[in-house]
Structures are given as C-alpha cells and as structure tokens.
Amino acid sequence: MLRRVLSWTTxxxxxxxxxxxxxxxxxxxxxxxxxxxxxxxxxxxxxxTEQRLQDAPAAMTVIxxxxxxxxxxDDFGDILRNxxxxxxxxxxxRDVQITGxxxxxxxxxxxxxxxxxxxxxxxxxxxxxWEFLPSNPYEIKQIExxxxxxxxxxxxxxxxxxxxxxxxTPREMQGTxxxxxxxxxxxxxxSFTHAAAGERSGYKISAAYFEQDPYDRPAGTIPGTGxxxxxxxxxGTSQPKVDLRWDRDxxxxxxxxxxxxxxxxxxxxxxxxxxxxIQSDSALSYLQFGWSxxxxxxxxxxxxxxxxxxxxxxxxxxxxxxxxxFSSRTYNLDYGxxxxxxxxxxxxxxxxxxxxxxxxxxxxxGSDRDEYGGFLQDEILINDKVRWLVGSRIDNIDPIxxxxxxxxxxxxxxxxxxxxxxxxxxxxxxxxxxxxxxxITILNEVQIPVAPGVAIPYVFPSDAIGNVDxxxxxxxxxxxxxxxxxxxxxxxxxAVYENKTIDSIDFxxxxxxxxxxxxxxxxxxxxxxxVPPPFGLxxxxxxxxxYRNIGEQTNRGVEFSLNxxxxxxxSWFFNYSWQDTPDVVGVPLAEVNLAPENRVNLGLAYSGxxxxxxxxxNYQDEAxxxxxxxxxxxxxxxxxTQVNLGIGIWFQDGRSMFKIDAQNIxxxxxxxxxxxxxxxRKITGxxxxxx
Numbered sequence: 001m002l003r004r005v006l007s008w009t010t011x012x013x014x015x016x017x018x019x020x021x022x023x024x025x026x027x028x029x030x031x032x033x034x035x036x037x038x039x040x041x042x043x044x045x046x047x048x049t050e051q052r053l054q055d056a057p058a059a060m061t062v063i064x065x066x067x068x069x070x071x072x073x074d075d076f077g078d079i080l081r082n083x084x085x086x087x088x089x090x091x092x093x094r095d096v097q098i099t100g101x102x103x104x105x106x107x108x109x110x111x112x113x114x115x116x117x118x119x120x121x122x123x124x125x126x127x128x129x130w131e132f133l134p135s136n137p138y139e140i141k142q143i144e145x146x147x148x149x150x151x152x153x154x155x156x157x158x159x160x161x162x163x164x165x166x167x168x169t170p171r172e173m174q175g176t177x178x179x180x181x182x183x184x185x186x187x188x189x190x191s192f193t194h195a196a197a198g199e200r201s202g203y204k205i206s207a208a209y210f211e212q213d214p215y216d217r218p219a220g221t222i223p224g225t226g227x228x229x230x231x232x233x234x235x236g237t238s239q240p241k242v243d244l245r246w247d248r249d250x251x252x253x254x255x256x257x258x259x260x261x262x263x264x265x266x267x268x269x270x271x272x273x274x275x276x277x278i279q280s281d282s283a284l285s286y287l288q289f290g291w292s293x294x295x296x297x298x299x300x301x302x303x304x305x306x307x308x309x310x311x312x313x314x315x316x317x318x319x320x321x322x323x324x325x326f327s328s329r330t331y332n333l334d335y336g337x338x339x340x341x342x343x344x345x346x347x348x349x350x351x352x353x354x355x356x357x358x359x360x361x362x363x364x365x366g367s368d369r370d371e372y373g374g375f376l377q378d379e380i381l382i383n384d385k386v387r388w389l390v391g392s393r394i395d396n397i398d399p400i401x402x403x404x405x406x407x408x409x410x411x412x413x414x415x416x417x418x419x420x421x422x423x424x425x426x427x428x429x430x431x432x433x434x435x436x437x438x439x440i441t442i443l444n445e446v447q448i449p450v451a452p453g454v455a456i457p458y459v460f461p462s463d464a465i466g467n468v469d470x471x472x473x474x475x476x477x478x479x480x481x482x483x484x485x486x487x488x489x490x491x492x493x494x495a496v497y498e499n500k501t502i503d504s505i506d507f508x509x510x511x512x513x514x515x516x517x518x519x520x521x522x523x524x525x526x527x528x529x530x531v532p533p534p535f536g537l538x539x540x541x542x543x544x545x546x547y548r549n550i551g552e553q554t555n556r557g558v559e560f561s562l563n564x565x566x567x568x569x570x571s572w573f574f575n576y577s578w579q580d581t582p583d584v585v586g587v588p589l590a591e592v593n594l595a596p597e598n599r600v601n602l603g604l605a606y607s608g609x610x611x612x613x614x615x616x617x618n619y620q621d622e623a624x625x626x627x628x629x630x631x632x633x634x635x636x637x638x639x640x641t642q643v644n645l646g647i648g649i650w651f652q653d654g655r656s657m658f659k660i661d662a663q664n665i666x667x668x669x670x671x672x673x674x675x676x677x678x679x680x681r682k683i684t685g686x687x688x689x690x691x
Contacts, residue, residue, distance in 0.1 A: 045114075045144040045164040047377065047389075048153045049295065049338040049348045054419055057379075057389045057409035059085070059147040059481050059495040059559065065168070068137035070607065070614055072646035072661045074189065074210065074684065076130050080163070081618050082601045084559040084575035085147045085495070091676040092275075093185075093212045094237035094267035096130050100147050100161030101499055101579070102555055103593035105627035106270040106673060109505075110159035110429050110473075112150060116167055116259075117334075118288055118301045121157050123369060124328050124358050126432030131239045131265040132284045133165060136191035136208055138177050138688075139243075141168045147559065148497065149427030149477050152393050152407035155352060155373045156430040159475050160499075170195040170202030170247055181686025183661075186213035186236065189686070197247075204245040211238040214268075215677035222635040222674060232312035234677065235277055237267035254293035261286055270675055272507045272627055273442070273464065274313035276324050282307025295338035303330040317441040317461065325361035330354060346379040348391075358433055363466060366437035371397045377407070387411045397430050400472050417485040425477045431470040435505055435547045438466035448524065448537070460519035463544040465510075471549050474502045489566050495559040503549035506587065509630065513541040542630065551586015555579060555595075574602045591631075596621035596639070612657075613647045625674035635674040642670055642679075656689040 046056040053062060061083045073079050077096035081088040087104040089097045097108035109126040112119065113133075120132050134140060143165050150158035173195045182188040191208035214234040221228050241263035248256045264283035269276045288301040311322035336350030351374040358366050377391025392406040409423040442462050447455035479497040486492065513519050515530040519541060522529075528536045561575035577599040584592055603616030619641045626634045643666055648659030660683070664670060667681035 041142075043144050044117075044166070045146050045150075045162055046153075047348060047379075048336055048350060048375075049346075054413075054416075054483060054485075055387070055411070057407075057411065057421065057423065058150070058425075059479065059493070061145040061147065061561075063143040063145070065137070065141055066607075067605075068140055068143070070605070070612055070646065070648065070657075070659070071137065072614060072616065072644040072663060074187070074212075074661075074663075076133060078644070078663065079143070080145070082573070082575075082603060082616060083145050083147070084493075084561045084577045084599075084601070085557070086145065086161075087595055087599075089672040089676065090679060091270045091673045092234070092237075092268035093214050093677070094131060094239070094265060095269055097127070097673075098130075098163070100145075101497065101557060102160050102501075103595035103623065105593055105625070106272065106675065107627075109432065110157065110161075110475075112154055112158035112162045114154075114162065114164040116288070116290075117164065117299065118286065118303075119330075119332070120284070120303070122305065122328060123157075123330070123356055123430075124326060124360055124363075124366070124433040125271075126157070126429070126435070129265060129269075129284070131210075131237075131241075132263045134167060134206070134208075134241075134243065136177070136179060136193055136206060138173065138179075138191075138193060138690075139167050139204075139206055141166045141172065147495065148423075148479060149405075149407075149425035149475055149499075151395075151405040151427035152391055152425060153348075153350070153375050153377070155375075155393060155395050155405075156371065156397060156403075156428060156472075159427045159429045159473065167245075168195075168204075169197075170204040170245060171197040173204065174202075175690055177688065177690045179686055179688040181684055183684030184682045185215070186211065187682065187684050188212075200249040202247045204243075206243045207241065209238075209240045212236050215679055218671060218676075218678055222633060224635055225632060227632045227635075229675075230274075230313050232275060235267050237265060238280060239263070239265050250293075254291070257288075257290040259286075259288045259290075268312075269309065270673070272629060273322065273440075274311050274629065275675070276309035276311050278307055278309035282309070297334075297336050299332075299334045301330075301332050303328070303332075305329070315443040315445075317443065319443065322440065322442060323361055325359075327359035329357045331356075344381045346381070347377070348379075349376045350374065360433060360437075362440045363434050363437035364439060366433035366466075369398045369433065371395065373397075385413050387413075397472075399436065399468055400430055400470070403428050403430075403472055419483045421479070421481040421483075423477070423479045423481065425479075427475045427477070429473040429505070431467075431472070431505055431547070434466065435470055436466045436468050438464055438547075440464050444542075446541075450524070456523050458521075458523055460513070460522070460541060462542045465544060465546050467547045470505060470547060471503045473505050473549070476500045476502070489564055491561075491563045493559070493561045497557055497559075499555045499557075501553045501555070502551075504551070504553055506548050506550045506591075507545060507627075508548055509542045510544040510546040511542075512539050513543050514538075517543070519543075545629075551584065553585075553592065554583040569608050570604075570606055572602075572604045574600075576600050590634070591626050593626055594624040596623050609650070609654075611647075611649055613645070615643070615645045617641060617643045628675060633674065637671045637674055637676070640668055640670045641666075642668065652690075655691065656687070658685070658687045660685050 041053040046058040077088045089104045099108045107127040113128045146162040150162035177193045180190045189210040193206040195204040213236040243261035245259040262285045266280040285304045291298045305328040308325045314322040316322040332354045338348040354371040356369040373395035375393035380388045389409045407425045413419045481495040484492045515526040518526040532538045557579040563573045599620040605614035646661045663682045670679040
C-alpha cells in the first residue's frame with residue numbers, strides 16, 4: 001500500500017513540477033554555483049579544529065552538498081565507494097560495511113563514523129549501522145573522510161579512518177523540501193525537511209523513509225571449497241527516521257544547539273556467527289547538546305539503541321534460532337579548544353568522558369564500559385613554507401586500561417598551491433563487548449559420510465566464549481602525501497602508506513572434539529576423531545570458539561586521484577588505489593581477509609541550467625574472505641565493474657528536480673562478500689521539490 005501511495009504521489013508532484021517550472025512572479029534567478037578550490041574548503045575532522053583542506057595533516061576527501069544531491073545512489077556505500085582507499089562491501093539490502101586502507105569484513109570494526117562529531121559506532125559489537133545517518137542529501141553540508149588513522153584526536157576505533165557527516169544549520173537550509181521516489185526491487189522512499197531561521201534562532205524538522213526488497217542470494221557452492229551456500233530466507237529492509245534541531249546565537253561569537261532524532265531499521269546483519277534477521281522495532285534514539293564560543297566547544301550526547309534479531313542459520317542450546325537481543329546506552333561529554341600562542345604555535349586540546357550501559361542476550365556479563373580520554377596537539381609554524389604538527393592522546397578504557405596514540409606530521413608548502421606531507425600515526429581499536437564477554441552455545445547440524453553416497457545426520461554443540469584478556473588492536477602508520485592545485489580547475493592528490501597492525505582480534509576455533517572427549521551421542525567410534533582426514537574426522541568438530549590477539553599484519557598501498565572542474569557546469573574525477581598483499585606474522589595468510597589489490601573509480605558530471613546528468617564506474621579486483629564461522633566457508637569474490645548513470649531535469653530555477661537513476665546499469669552479477677547477496681541492476685526515479 002505504501003509503495004502505491006508513494007508512486008501516485010510522486011507522479012502528482014512530478015506533474016505539478018512541470019506546471020511550476022514556468023517562471024513565477026518575483027521568483028529569484030538561480031545563480032551558478034561558484035567552483036570551490038581545495039584551499040577554500042574548510043574541514044574540522046583531521047585535527048578537531050577548523051582549517052583549510054589544503055592544510056589538513058592527513059589524507060582527506062570531502063564530498064560536497066552539490067555532489068550528494070545529484071549522486072546516483074540510495075545509500076552511503078555507493079557514495080563512499082568513489083573515494084580512494086575506501087573499501088565498501090554491500091552484503092544485503094541494508095548491510096553496508098566500510099573500511100579504509102584494508103580489507104573490510106561482515107562487521108567492519110576499524111572505521112569511526114560521526115554525525116556532527118557524534119559517534120554512531122556501536123561498541124557492543126564494534127560496527128556501524130549506516131541507516132542511522134540522515135537519508136536526505138539536502139540535510140548534509142559535506143562529508144569529510146580522513147583516509148588513515150584518527151585515534152590521536154578521536155580515540156578508540158578510529159583505527160583505519162574517520163568519516164564525519166556535517167549537517168547544515170537551519171539557516172543554511174531555510175524552506176521546505178519534499179523528495180519522493182521508487183523503482184525496481186520494490187524500492188520506495190521519501191523525505192521531508194522544513195527549516196526556518198530568525199535573527200538569532202533557527203529550527204529544522206525532517207523525516208524520511210526507505211524500503212527495498214531483498215537482492216538474490218548466491219546459489220551453488222562456495223568457490224574453492226565445494227561447500228554449498230547455506231540456504232536461508234533473505235530479507236529486504238525498511239528504514240523510517242525523524243530528526244529535530246534548534247540553534248540559538250547567544251551573541252556574535254557563541255551558539256547553542258539542541259538536536260534529537262530516532263531511526264529504525266530491519267533486515268539482515270551478517271556476522272561471524274551467521275546472519276541475523278533484525279526486527280523492525282530495532283531503533284536508535286539520540287539527544288545532543290552543543291555549545292561553542294569562538295574555538296571553544298562543549299558537547300554532550302546520548303545514544304539509546306534497542307533491538308532484537310534471530311539468527312537464520314545458528315541454533316541455540318534451546319533448539320531455537322540463536323537470538324541476539326541488544327540494548328546499548330551511551331552518554332558522552334566532550335570539550336575542546338584551540339588557541340594561538342605567539343605567532344608560531346596553534347595548540348588544540350580536548351577531553352572526553354563516556355559511559356556505556358549494555359544488556360546483551362549473547363554476552364550477559366558485558367553490562368557496562370567507561371572511557372576517559374584527552375588529547376593535546378601543537379601545530380608549529382616553522383616558517384611560511386614549513387609546518388610541523390606533534391600531538392598525542394591518552395585513553396583509559398575498560399577493560400584494556402591505558403592506551404597512548406601519538407601523531408606527528410611535517411608539512412612543506414613551497415607554494416600555497418602545493419603541499420608535501422610526511423606523517424606518523426598510531427591508532428587503536430578496543431575489543432568490543434562481544435569480543436570480551438560472548439557466552440553462547442550453538443547446535444551444529446552436519447551430515448557425517450559413512451559410505452559412498454551415505455551420510456548420517458548428526459547435531460552437536462559448540463561453545464562460543466569471549467576473552468576478557470584481549471589487548472587493543474593497534475596500528476602504526478607511516479605516510480607520504482601530496483596535494484597540488486593546478487590552476488583553478490585541477491586537483492591532484494597522492495598518498496603512499498604502510499600500516500602495521502599489531503595484535504589483531506581474531507575469532508578462532510579454540511578446541512575440537514577428540515576421541516577421549518567426543519560430543520554427546522557421537523554415532524561413530526570415537527577414535528575417528530583422532531584420525532586426520534581423509535581417513536578420519538580429526539579437527540572437523542569444533543568444541544569451542546573464542547577470540548584472540550594474533551601477530552602482525554602489514555598493509556602497503558598507494559592512492560592517486562585527479563579531480564577536475566573545467567567549468568561551472570562540468571566536473572570529473574579519476575582515482576586509483578593499489579593495496580599490496582599483506583605481510584602476515586603469527587597466522588597463516590590463508591586465514592586473513594584479502595582486499596582487492598586494484599580499485600579504479602572514475603566519473604563525469606554535467607549540471608546545466610535545465611538538465612543534469614552524471615555517470616561513474618567502479619572497478620575492483622577479486623577479494624578473499626575468512627570472516628565466517630570456520631574454514632568451510634572461506635572463499636573469494638570475483639572482480640567486478642559497476643557502472644551507474646543518473647539523468648535529471650531542474651525546475652523552478654533549480655529548486656526542484658526530477659531524476660532517473662540506474663545503478664549497475666550493465667546488470668553485472670556483483671558479489672561484494674563471500675556471504676553477500678548478488679547485486680544486480682536497479683532503476684529508480686525521484687522527484688524533489690523545494691519551496
């Protein structure tokens with residue numbers, strides 16, 4: 001019913017837009033948007049203080065509001081896939097996992113994601129639910145992506161990078177916006193925003209909804225293993241959300257902000273324990289306060305998450321699908337300031353206190369976690385061409401204790417348009433509550449071969465337990481970077497890096513059943529559990545699983561990008577990312593996820609007075625996946641090329657538009673994780689009206 005209503009409403013608004021396209025009395029002519037050179041873009045994420053993108057002490061990419069508004073995508077994964085160094089895996093209709101400068105997995109644990117500096121990283125499982133971000137691109141001012149470690153200012157879990165969505169203030173988006181759309185795979189979506197501002201105050205109200213049917217599941221056997229893909233009923237997703245914000249200018253230099261919101265989701269979340277079907281009442285609510293005066297800022301937020309889901313493959317000790325019930329409440333207080341001392345030192349410091357309360361059905365002993373941290377950094381202006389940044393952060397986190405994250409960056413600018421950067425960063429990921437306190441029993445159903453073509457069905461239990469003695473996963477990063485502006489229409493960036501990860505957190509088979517300790521009711525003589533395959537079954541019946549820290553892994557890579565704006569109506573981009581096969585110590589390479597070695601993204605866009613279109617292509621090599629329950633399911637995914645195309649028309653002097661989007665227009669079978677869905681072509685249409 002909802003899809004039918006949205007379809008008819010879309011048609012009505014589209015027709016109305018055709019009428020409103022005629023010039024209205026008093027209508028203001030839309031001025032062409034001036035091109036922003038990289039040195040004019042201001043960012044806050046790399047150093048937690050406002051600075052020019054050109055001066056950022058880290059490799060950064062900024063996606064602007066204009067790019068977001070016309071992007072051919074309906075989730076943030078397709079948008080961020082175009083960023084060099086970013087690995088994106090869409091595993092189901094709702095499950096998108098993102099990792100920078102490394103292999104992603106079914107639960108990407110090393111990438112910190114923020115909305116206006118409010119973390120939406122979920123400490124209990126160590127991942128991000130992307131549906132809890134704003135879905136209306138018109139609300140977003142820019143997305144700042146730090147491509148590399150960020151723990152020196154953000155603390156835990158900014159191990160491989162930080163993604164910060166900066167939303168517009170009510171004053172920056174005054175008026176009303178309505179977007180409706182739909183298309184293939186039962187896709188239907190809509191959003192509404194309204195904002196107004198007076199002399200000193202402003203407010204914003206927004207609501208959105210998205211739904212989609214499931215993609216196809218892979219069939220047959222996993223390549224290289226002969227293991228059949230486990231059958232389960234795939235699910236689509238539905239995602240409602242509401243957001244409110246009120247801003248107040250206290251005086252010329254200070255502001256106060258209150259925002260609150262609610263977002264819900266359902267659909268498949270993949271994990272090392274198998275896929276969980278998250279129910280529709282799973283939701284995150286938040287409340288955020290912010291105060292700033294010049295460079296000083298004080299913030300407080302509460303994230304309140306409740307949800308439940310049943311595993312579609314794993315069966316618990318009660319004989320029912322393993323249930324994941326999760327409740328998480330985070331209280332976070334944050335302060336920061338930047339001061340200039342003399343004419344040589346720009347000093348930034350800050351502190352954070354965070355309390356987490358948990359109620360987890362699969363980790364009942366993981367009830368709370370407290371975190372405290374502070375950072376200090378000094379940007380030393382050696383002369384007008386050389387700057388040196390030094391800084392560090394100290395965090396104290398239950399149960400791992402104290403962690404220190406230093407950073408330094410030497411930046412040389414022979415001219416204002418060219419900057420060369422030499423950097424060292426240390427970052428870390430703290431073990432999740434599940435890593436520390438998991439406590440479940442899973443019933444495994446297998447077919448034991450006893451003769452050619454004859455097998456005995458058998459069910460045996462396996463325990464999965466956490467490890468409270470885990471250390472933090474640490475990353476040391478060396479990087480050489482370059483940013484260059486060539487004229488007003490071409491920006492070139494280059495980054496060469498080496499990331500060494502120490503004490504990676506790994507889910508492994510702790511013990512297997514043996515002849516002296518067979519599982520209850522084992523139907524064969526127990527001694528076969530001591531005889532290696534192919535004559536016996538030694539090592540094939542796991543008794544218990546747990547987590548451990550393992551060795552070292554060194555990733556090396558290169559990122560190259562070109563961005564061009566030859567005119568106010570044309571823009572293009574090209575980037576290439578190379579990631580070498582990692583050097584691994586302490587664990588076989590066959591047990592490590594391997595990222596695509598080569599990734600290429602390119603795009604071309606035109607935006608005229610009346611018409612606009614954009615096209616982009618993404619290519620990546622094959623990848624290898626081991627983040628599944630055991631080696632029976634290890635396997636590769638093929639290389640793929642995905643081409644997206646969007647075509648639209650502006651109405652009302654650029655205040656409204658109608659657009660057709662075609663994702664994966666060649667309908668290539670794209671699988672982005674060994675357990676992932678098959679992503680085919682999807683064509684959708686949308687109409688957006690602003691007044």
